[in-house]
Amino acid sequence: MTHILDKLDAEALYRTLLQKITVALPQTASLQLAGIRSGGAWIAERMARDLHLPHPPGFIDVSFYRDDYAQKGLHAAVQPTSIPFDVDKATILLIDDVLYTGRTTRAAINELFDYGRPDKIMLAALIDRGGRELPVSADFVSLSVFVPQDQTLVLHRTDENLFDMTVEHA
């Protein structure tokens, strides 16, 4: 069970996700993107360009909102949340690299609601790795694959702004 994956073609996963979203949401001009730092923020940045959105995406850092904040404490690399659009009445596509327990999604949604009451929040992720601990689901996912608990999927960004995903074993 431990050697299903060693590396994932994150570029292909990104292009698949982009295609699914383009097909399902042909009128994207009023769509707001919000990427969860760090992987989801990179994806949102690139997707805003590829969808030719007229406005920049938001970035969410959920460190302060995670329900395990007390255990994990604060990572040195925390970057601020920045939401450059009016959340009230917005249709938002929340973007994460990997969907796992759903706790990060819940935290990000709660953070968005601190800024206003959106009409709709959808969720997109490159990978759904199962293991849900909250009844959260993604509207758009490129790959659903079971990943053992002792493995972590990590999205990287190369110098050429391309995506790369590695599987790290604990």
Added chain:
Amino acid sequence: MTHILDKLDAEALYRTLLQKITVALPQTASLQLAGIRSGGAWIAERMARDLHLPHPPGFIDVSFYRDDYAQKGLHAAVQPTSIPFDVDKATILLIDDVLYTGRTTRAAINELFDYGRPDKIMLAALIDRGGRELPVSADFVSLSVFVPQDQTLVLHRTDENLFDMTVEHA
């Protein structure tokens, strides 16, 4: 589109839901039920008996937690939330009668987290009527059916403690 449904066999939907949960979760003794008032609370009450759970279910009133509280105000019939178990580390099956926008689910989850940090929250509903506004999904659902926006599904409980569901037109 307006006459797809007039009445739903809520008893059959309840038995289907019970069966799905029994099959998927054979070891239910440590499971905690939490029903969203009013319909979900009735279902949780009955299900706790039918699953022979050793402890009573919790009841959640989301009126104060709904994100449209400011618009809707407080209903006269609000009943207190009562969680007779330790939410911390619990595996909870949250129960609602109808899953719709997902806002009630979000409110109920946030209310549960005010009591502790559960290991897992799953969601069960008799009906998923589509129209999601948040990326929420049910783990157990008896029937998925599109219901037009101007219709409301209302669960009733007869004098014999049986379920009945009506479709009300706005």
